[in-house]
Amino acid sequence: MPTTGELDRTRAEQTATWDAVSDGWLAWTEDFERAAAAVSAELVRLGGVRAGQSVLDYGTGLGEPALTAADVVGPTGEVVGVDLSPRMVERARERAAGRPGVRFLVGGAEVVPGGHDVVLSRWVLPLAGDRPGLLRALRAAMRPGGVLAAAVWGPPAEVPMIALGFGVVSRLLALDPPPPGPGPFSLADPEALRAEPAAAGFRDVEVTELAVDFRLASPDAFAGFTLDVLPPRPRAALRARYGDERHPDVHRALVEAAGRYLVDGGGVRLPSRCLLVRAVA
Template sequence: MIDPEQVKTEQRRSWNAISAGWDATHEIFERGGAALTRRLLDLADVRPGRRVLDVATGIGEPALNAAAAVGPGGRVVGVDISPAMLAVARRRARLHGCRNVAFAEGDVEHLGQPEGAFDVVLSRLGLMFAVDHVAAFRGLRAVLVPGGVLAAAVWAEPEAAPMMSLGYRVLADRLDLPPPPPGLPGPFSMSDPGRLAADLIAAGFQDVSVTAFTVPFRLDGPGEYVEITKAMTPPRLLGLLRDRYGSEDDPATWEAVGAAVAPFAAGGVIPLPSTALCVRAVAP
């Protein structure tokens, strides 16, 4: 049986540990991620004057782009479970001169925000880490005004999202990892579009749509995929590598990660298009 508090504690520890890696590889990820952000802003009709909540904002995306879109007459709040991620987000906001965005600690199921305070809720590749999906969606609905819009993206099935799945598959093979327990939060826990829509409806949302979006990731070589996979790898897995192979930098493991994307190479780069499911739902 899943212990929600234990799951949250481990999530916080993991995201804190990899916050510096996410910051360092941000530009690589945003080659594709920026297009997904634009899609979410369009779905939610984020425009000047809007009040926007970005859930699981990480190092500040799409909060910072939303802040630019809503202008000085709007405001944006980004929440995340990881204080270390939020520290990076605040620093990036200062660098961008964003005065209309604030960041606060909170997780998907415990937002810590007042009811009916936002016109839009955004989340880019973060909702999958909720323990109770329907309860999390109810919380998102509660902070929206009547007629407010949720626009979120989650990963489709692993086979359609190689940017996220290939590296993990190599690590799982190298470490002989068993499949995760059913119901455990993770990158692909919302990858069934029918179930995703049903959970949103069960949480009280209306006008629910779930559409596929191809995120146009591009790497400048296998080395970049190794770099970003290391940045995303939780400390638990790095510890298992160290225990099994003597070092979390085990050369054979990371050579295998690079080799996993080499077949995608084309014209000196590695296109790695990956499918996200984009949700649009309206609070009644």
């Protein structure tokens, strides 16, 4: 069990990271959501979201799946998106401008309001420093019989949209493998994904899979995406070694890696495995 100090450090690092990459993710939202929208839609379906309900989106980032859920609950419902990153929340609010019934809060489980019919979360549970505590808090925020529907990534080798570029950067920098703990792939095992909500008191836990068909215009676009969303630490390390994270050698390595995923017309297809968990409070 992490100490309070360790949890505080993890939270501070994650907040700083997501603040730093918010503009990069915003720049690629249209490209990313062409495929990721299918995950939001499936979470809304698994959660049984319907008009008039109260929905929480934990770790909403730029506002998904909160905005998708808002279209379903309509003006008689409510959607609350929560995220640690103030800059992500600022951009989510901008994207939601003019939509009734959707609001965003900065913080973690401590700011989550109660009484929700459905809790959604897209690719955020694996990042939690205290995942058992978070799952218990989300369950406490739900009405009896409410539904949790969350998405996590599969193993890195099966998620090239996220893992391929970071793998290239890690090899260029000769980085050690990440230590055990919070990370985008820390719930890639379906059995763990099934067991953890059950241990937190959820029932009727089900895990399914979805292939997310990410596509980018070219290997150059893949290199641009990877570098635009690169977290501060590897970005700084690339600058220290190459003088610029967009050095030709870095760009070339990313383009070559994406070349394995070329399709007719010069585009890049990066099908990525997503695991979906549904559980009842």
